[in-house]
Amino acid sequence: SESPDFQPRYHCMGLAHVALFGLSCFLPACPPALGGLKKTALPGSTASSNGAEALSLKARTLAGMASKTTNTNVPKRIAHAPTLATLKRPVIPTEFGAKVPTNIRQRYLNLFIDECLKSCTSQQEAFDKALAEEKVVYDRSTSRNIYLNVAVNTLKKLRSALPSPANRKLVSHEAMLGGKLAAKTSFTLNRSAAAQLRAEDLKGASLYRRLKEYVLTEEDLKEHGYPLPCPETSGRAVVFNAEEKKTTDGSCRVCCRCGTEYMVTPSGNCVRKEECVHHWGKLRKQRVPGGWETHYNCCSGAVGSPGCQVAKQHVHDGRKESLEGFVKTFEKMPSADGNPGIYALDCEMCYTKQGLELTRVTVINSELKVVYDTFVKPDHKVVDYNTRFSGVTEADLENASITLRDVQAVLLSMFSSDTILIGHSLESDLFALKLIHGTVVDTAIVFPHRLGLPYKRALRTLMADYLKRIIQDSVEGHDSSEDARACMELMIWKIKEDAKVKR
Ligand SMILES: [Zn+2]
Numbered sequence: 048s049e050s051p052d053f054q055p056r057y058h059c060m061g062l063a064h065v066a067l068f069g070l071s072c073f074l075p076a077c078p079p080a081l082g083g084l085k086k087t088a089l090p091g092s093t094a095s096s097n098g099a100e101a102l103s104l105k106a107r108t109l110a111g112m113a114s115k116t117t118n119t120n121v122p123k124r125i126a127h128a129p130t131l132a133t134l135k136r137p138v139i140p141t142e143f144g145a146k147v148p149t150n151i152r153q154r155y156l157n158l159f160i161d162e163c164l165k166s167c168t169s170q171q172e173a174f175d176k177a178l179a180e181e182k183v184v185y186d187r188s189t190s191r192n193i194y195l196n197v198a199v200n201t202l203k204k205l206r207s208a209l210p211s212p213a214n215r216k217l218v219s220h221e222a223m224l225g226g227k228l229a230a231k232t233s234f235t236l237n238r239s240a241a242a243q244l245r246a247e248d249l250k251g252a253s254l255y256r257r258l259k260e261y262v263l264t265e266e267d268l269k270e271h272g273y274p275l276p277c278p279e280t281s282g283r284a285v286v287f288n289a290e291e292k293k294t295t296d297g298s299c300r301v302c303c304r305c306g307t308e309y310m311v312t313p314s315g316n317c318v319r320k321e322e323c324v325h326h327w328g329k330l331r332k333q334r335v336p337g338g339w340e341t342h343y344n345c346c347s348g349a350v351g352s353p354g355c356q357v358a359k360q361h362v363h364d365g366r367k368e369s370l371e372g373f374v375k376t377f378e379k380m381p382s383a384d385g386n387p388g389i390y391a392l393d394c395e396m397c398y399t400k401q402g403l404e405l406t407r408v409t410v411i412n413s414e415l416k417v418v419y420d421t422f423v424k425p426d427h428k429v430v431d432y433n434t435r436f437s438g439v440t441e442a443d444l445e446n447a448s449i450t451l452r453d454v455q456a457v458l459l460s461m462f463s464s465d466t467i468l469i470g471h472s473l474e475s476d477l478f479a480l481k482l483i484h485g486t487v488v489d490t491a492i493v494f495p496h497r498l499g500l501p502y503k504r505a506l507r508t509l510m511a512d513y514l515k516r517i518i519q520d521s522v523e524g525h526d527s528s529e530d531a532r533a534c535m536e537l538m539i540w541k542i543k544e545d546a547k548v549k550r
């Protein structure tokens with residue numbers, strides 16, 4: 048049976064050992080927990096009113112649009128869309144005892160098809176090309192791991208073969224914020240395509256009503272440490288249930304990877320040059336003869352054993368210490384179709400001098416289509432790209448110009464306070480986005496761990512259990528669009544299952 052999964056909060060960053068607050072009774076060597084409230088603002092953070100902030104940003108971002116219009120791939124998608132529903136995608140036949148599981152092959156075949164559709168003139172040509180590419184990968188691979196490596200390289204090759212920089216499937220910031228017409232058009236197409244696949248009650252207002260049953264209450268939001276609006280100060284968040292911070296001195300931090308205390312200058316630079324030796328894996332508890340044993344899944348090292356990974360410097364999370372600069376979703380007029388929107392969201396983060404900061408955000412709609420996906424330039428100097436967990440590399444951020452403020456403006460225009468946002472431990476993403484939102488479905492809460500909090504089940508475990516699918520096995524690291532899609536699919540599965548029981 049499944050072993051308890053220690054990842055109470057930072058599911059996508061492998062920082063579970065940070066978040067073991069409350070578990071120290073049976074995990075004596077775990078590093079000190081971080082977090083807690085701090086009343087002082089960080090340098091550079093602002094606290095203006097939501098409305099003024101968003102408006103000025105919108106103006107600024109729109110002004111920058113004209114020069115960046117080549118970034119969008121929306122017209123291309125529209126051009127291809129009418130043919131999308133005509134042909135059925137090829138399927139890899141199941142083969143028992145195969146060297147690579149069929150679902151993995153199918154996943155890469157689908158990814159290849161997605162890329163080929165962008166460059167081929169017909170759907171059939173794209174399918175044929177993708178099938179041929181997948182066959183080469185399969186024939187060359189003697190094991191699952193080799194297959195994954197080769198497949199990822201093929202995917203990169205297919206992506207880079209495209210002439211446009213928009214080939215990374217990123218829906219551009221400008222298209223989302225400025226290109227209202229473009230966004231609307233692709234929306235309509237997405238919906239008509241999905242109508243053939245899904246029952247009426249799993250879309251639009253009907254899906255919204257069903258999902259409402261899983262939305263967290265105010266109490267849930269508090270209990271699970273979601274950012275809530277500070278009643279006194281606009282632009283400021285409060286968090287309940289945050290563990291007290293161990294150190295009060297602002298120049299002393301505790302590394303969230305190895306637990307070492309280290310000193311920083313007022314600007315966040317490390318005072319001493321010191322490597323960070325840590326375990327990047329998560330703690331797993333396993334039943335052994337005579338009891339339980341806890342070890343890291345990176346190297347099977349015991350709790351308290353020397354780390355298996357050396358990084359240049361110590362890092363800290365810090366998101367719950369900088370509670371300024373938050374924006375809150377607006378109340379908007381109810382939409383005519385009775386659906387204020389349903390989206391799944393996932394973020395990637397890296398370590399900067401100030402702590403964890405946003406590097407990528409992905410938003411998926413209820414038809415599993417990416418509606419917004421962008422790399423984000425952190426506000427402070429990056430000290431560790433966290434690529435192992437985020438999949439985001441230094442090269443990805445090299446030309447990124449979108450800032451957290453820009454992302455907030457887009458999200459505020461896309462969501463209203465009634466929009467249902469779905470995510471796995473979504474509070475973590477909302478802290479990275481500095482976004483306050485109260486209409487939330489959290490798959491880590493809808494699918495609880497059998498041992499209760501603070502245990503949470505990993506998204507990939509949920510997918511494997513309920514949807515019989517394997518995710519997050521890419522050598523490129525974790526992919527935010529895959530995770531966002533997984534959350535949406537899990538909820539749709541859950542609604543179908545619960546409907547069976549009710550009937
Ligand atoms: Zn290790």
Ligand SMILES: [Zn+2]
Nearest residue numbers: 302305323361
């Ligand atoms: Zn460290």
